Amino acid sequence: MTYAQKMVRAVAVSTALMCVSGNVHAQWKPTKTVDMIVHTGPGGGSDLLARVIATMMEKEKLLPVRMQVLNRAGGNGAVAAAAIAERKDDPHTIGLVTSVWIAGPLTSSEAKVTLHDLKPVAGLLMDPAVFAVRADSPYKTLREFIEAAKAQPGQLKQSGGSVTSRDNIIRQSLQAATGARWAFVSFPGGGERVAALLGGHVDIMVIEPQEAGEQVRAGKMRVLAQLSDRPLPGYPGVPTLKEAGYDVKATPQIRAVVAPPGVSNEVVAYWEDLFAKLRATPSWKKYVEDNQLEDHFTNSAELSKMIKQIEDELRTQYQAAGIKVVR
Amino acid sequence: MDTLSGLLQGFDVALSGTNLAMCIVGVLLGTVIGVLPGLGPPATIAMLLPLTMRLEPTGAMIMLAGIYYGAKYGGSTTSILLNVPGESASVVTCLDGYQMARKGRAGAALGISAIASFIAGTLGVVGLMLIAPPLAQLSLAFSAPEYFALMVIGLAMVVLLSGESLTKGLLAMLVGLWIATMGTDLFSATSRFTFGQTALLGGIDFIVVAIGIFAIGEVLANMEPQEPAGMLPVPKGLKNLLPTWQDMKDCRFAFVNGSLVGFIVGILPGAGSTIASFLSYGIEKAVSKHPEKFGTGAIEGVAAPEGANNAETAGSLVPLLTLGIPGSGTTAILLAALVLWGFKPGPLFISDTPALFWGLVASMYIGNVMLLILNLPLVAVFAQLLKIPAYAMYPLILGMALVGVYSDSSSMFKLGLLALFGALGYAMRKLHYPAAPLVLGLVLGDAMERALRQSLMMSQGDISILFRPIPAGLLLVAAVLLIVPLFKKFNAMRVQVLDQKA
Numbered sequence: 001m002t003y004a005q006k007m008v009r010a011v012a013v014s015t016a017l018m019c020v021s022g023n024v025h026a027q028w029k030p031t032k033t034v035d036m037i038v039h040t041g042p043g044g045g046s047d048l049l050a051r052v053i054a055t056m057m058e059k060e061k062l063l064p065v066r067m068q069v070l071n072r073a074g075g076n077g078a079v080a081a082a083a084i085a086e087r088k089d090d091p092h093t094i095g096l097v098t099s100v101w102i103a104g105p106l107t108s109s110e111a112k113v114t115l116h117d118l119k120p121v122a123g124l125l126m127d128p129a130v131f132a133v134r135a136d137s138p139y140k141t142l143r144e145f146i147e148a149a150k151a152q153p154g155q156l157k158q159s160g161g162s163v164t165s166r167d168n169i170i171r172q173s174l175q176a177a178t179g180a181r182w183a184f185v186s187f188p189g190g191g192e193r194v195a196a197l198l199g200g201h202v203d204i205m206v207i208e209p210q211e212a213g214e215q216v217r218a219g220k221m222r223v224l225a226q227l228s229d230r231p232l233p234g235y236p237g238v239p240t241l242k243e244a245g246y247d248v249k250a251t252p253q254i255r256a257v258v259a260p261p262g263v264s265n266e267v268v269a270y271w272e273d274l275f276a277k278l279r280a281t282p283s284w285k286k287y288v289e290d291n292q293l294e295d296h297f298t299n300s301a302e303l304s305k306m307i308k309q310i311e312d313e314l315r316t317q318y319q320a321a322g323i324k325v326v327r
Numbered sequence: 328m329d330t331l332s333g334l335l336q337g338f339d340v341a342l343s344g345t346n347l348a349m350c351i352v353g354v355l356l357g358t359v360i361g362v363l364p365g366l367g368p369p370a371t372i373a374m375l376l377p378l379t380m381r382l383e384p385t386g387a388m389i390m391l392a393g394i395y396y397g398a399k400y401g402g403s404t405t406s407i408l409l410n411v412p413g414e415s416a417s418v419v420t421c422l423d424g425y426q427m428a429r430k431g432r433a434g435a436a437l438g439i440s441a442i443a444s445f446i447a448g449t450l451g452v453v454g455l456m457l458i459a460p461p462l463a464q465l466s467l468a469f470s471a472p473e474y475f476a477l478m479v480i481g482l483a484m485v486v487l488l489s490g491e492s493l494t495k496g497l498l499a500m501l502v503g504l505w506i507a508t509m510g511t512d513l514f515s516a517t518s519r520f521t522f523g524q525t526a527l528l529g530g531i532d533f534i535v536v537a538i539g540i541f542a543i544g545e546v547l548a549n550m551e552p553q554e555p556a557g558m559l560p561v562p563k564g565l566k567n568l569l570p571t572w573q574d575m576k577d578c579r580f581a582f583v584n585g586s587l588v589g590f591i592v593g594i595l596p597g598a599g600s601t602i603a604s605f606l607s608y609g610i611e612k613a614v615s616k617h618p619e620k621f622g623t624g625a626i627e628g629v630a631a632p633e634g635a636n637n638a639e640t641a642g643s644l645v646p647l648l649t650l651g652i653p654g655s656g657t658t659a660i661l662l663a664a665l666v667l668w669g670f671k672p673g674p675l676f677i678s679d680t681p682a683l684f685w686g687l688v689a690s691m692y693i694g695n696v697m698l699l700i701l702n703l704p705l706v707a708v709f710a711q712l713l714k715i716p717a718y719a720m721y722p723l724i725l726g727m728a729l730v731g732v733y734s735d736s737s738s739m740f741k742l743g744l745l746a747l748f749g750a751l752g753y754a755m756r757k758l759h760y761p762a763a764p765l766v767l768g769l770v771l772g773d774a775m776e777r778a779l780r781q782s783l784m785m786s787q788g789d790i791s792i793l794f795r796p797i798p799a800g801l802l803l804v805a806a807v808l809l810i811v812p813l814f815k816k817f818n819a820m821r822v823q824v825l826d827q828k829a
Contacts, residue, residue, distance in 0.1 A: 074529015
């Protein structure tokens with residue numbers, strides 16, 4: 001997309017937002033503490049983002065009431081999704097979701113509530129990621145790594161999350177596209193994945209750009225490629241997957257807001273508008289920049305479409321990777 | 328190195344009025360949330376995160392760290408007095424701490440846990456200050472096979488924790504291992520033993536099981552009309568409450584053991600203070616001259632784990648501050664806080680921001696002294712709790728247990744689980760099954776399975792990866808732990824046979 005096209009789109013989106021906010025002007029407002037439900041325990045990615053959002057809401061005086069974070073950890077979002085569904089019709093509850101909430105129900109029949117059962121409110125961010133190796137690794141480019149993996153099938157290793165995580169899906173896609181084969185070792189925490197790479201126990205990993213940036217600055221890591229379609233400002237000269245010569249799709253990792261089923265359109269519009277305002281604040285812009293995230297605001301209708309699209313993509317990718325899909 | 332000048336600079340920072348006040352607030356808050364079962368440091372620090380955004384970062388970091396290590400001081404209180412672990416790291420303190428309280432030595436137990444916490448906490452900070460960078464390399468050298476071997480040592484300790492019957496201990500451990508497998512499997516994202524329940528997808532919380540089996544089980548067992556349930560004896564006067572000189576001498580090794588084990592386990596990402604406290608308890612019992620006294624109120628059995636969980640705090644800050652790698656939920660929040668304040672946690676963090684690092688180190692020395700001063704007089708106050716008659720005491724324990732579990736999760740399902748494990752704890756007591764091996768299996772099961780599967784994924788199924796030097800050494804230790812008691816038993820039998828022949 002060219003710059004001009006981007007500008008046109010940005011103007012269109014903001015005009016649309018203005019219309020939305022104009023329509024619902026001062027109709028519904030929260031009157032008591034708002035609960036924001038997240039699917040990780042204290043210290044997890046969503047938990048921390050939710051607390052940052054709550055802090056900004058207060059600092060920028062966007063919300064007339066307090067916002068508190070409730071942790072409903074477990075089952076890749078299933079426990080949190082059930083907790084939100086249980087609060088049917090409650091306008092004072094929202095949930096902060098990620099692509100994990102889409103992936104979880106696809107592979108777990110116990111996850112009875114899916115994102116389709118909840119009301120999409122607004123998309124906030126995309127999590128970009130990069131492929132990184134140790135600084136003393138022999139692989140200078142992604143191609144070199146993949147060629148080495150081809151030459152010695154299964155010998156090279158990648159640290160990551162569960163098999164349904166983006167880390168593994170991108171590995172599966174690259175393997176399918178190139179015929180190379182390398183092992184995938186699951187670790188529950190991001191810290192352990194980094195420790196495994198720095199300690200020389202694995203050869204490559206998918207890591208968040210901000211985290212990788214500090215390791216690169218200290219001369220401990222080298223970044224081979226970025227998983228986002230749009231190049232990250234913090235990584236000039238690092239090729240995207242396509243630029244590196246691999247036309248595989250990295251399913252986007254979204255961070256978005258949902259509401260319980262049954263809440264009125266008025267309430268959804270209020271939240272949509274509130275997060276649009278949040279996104280325009282300097283605090284939010286600084287946070288996005290500091291953490292090298294990708295600002296990606298979508299309204300309720302767009303988010304709904306996006307969830308469906310990601311779900312379809314994931315289903316195809318899981319089936320291709322031989323992961324059992326239950327719905 | 329310029330450790331001394333760094334430390335001087337640090338004390339300069341930490342002794343400023345605001346930072347001192349921050350330190351006091353942190354350790355006080357930490358002690359309080361440590362005493363309350365259920366509410367732990369990760370949840371508290373996360374809740375305070377928005378507030379700290381308005382504070383000056385060094386002061387805020389000093390306060391958050393104060394909460395982290397302060398909670399380890401407070402955690403033992405309810406374990407000793409009520410058999411309700413205040414923190415998951417204080418579960419093992421129940422074993423001997425509560426027995427000491429029943430024998431009228433609650434004051435000594437509370438006192439020794441404060442002293443052990445102080446010694447190990449301070450030694451931990453010394454370690455953090457002097458040898459953080461080389462130790463950080465150790466944390467990287469440890470990989471899945473090494474973790475696996477460490478967990479095997481932990482499980483071998485079941486021999487030490489099972490009391491009279493090893494068979495019963497092993498059975499209890501297997502139940503613990505089984506419970507540990509429940510929930511969503513990390514590797515395949517499939518669910519195991521969830522019985523179609525969404526609420527079980529997250530697995531079963533360790534602290535719910537521990538509170539159920541220890542606290543609820545204890546209350547149920549005490550409700551039976553056996554002897555007239557009298558009040559527990561509490562000696563008068565602070566002097567009689569505190570540990571004696573003999574106690575201190577008995578605990579000499581426990582202090583060292585707790586400090587070392589706690590610090591080393593703390594450095595390893597993903598191991599955690601609960602494992603540290605169990606390991607140091609096991610080592611203490613294994614080397615003790617009177618292992619039979621453990622579980623009936625041995626003071627070393629309180630000192631070692633309480634020391635370990637404090638040294639663990641300092642240890643866990645090593646990978647965080649030197650490598651930018653968080654090894655636990657609490658350190659992950661601290662990392663996020665640093666990023667939010669505009670710092671760049673990573674390998675260059677200390678050289679980029681020496682004032683913050685040294686200020687934090689200095690504040691931890693100060694904080695540990697404060698905690699000791701704060702906790703020793705409190706011993707007298709807390710010990711009076713035991714004067715409460717049984718008809719008020721047991722409802723109090725039940726209430727603490729229920730509130731603790733509910734406040735953490737607001738989940739009725741977990742209260743149901745609590746009741747279930749309470750009943751299990753009662754049944755195990757009646758049938759003379761030891762509770763500790765079950766809890767141990769639950770703590771270690773998850774981490775051990777994970778380490779084994781990671782190892783085999785790394786080696787493409789070749790089991791020899793488990794026998795490279797470090798894990799092989801650790802596995803040998805585990806084997807010795809398992810075999811020695813068998814020899815003792817065999818010897819005892821042989822003596823018996825010889826006696827009969829004679």
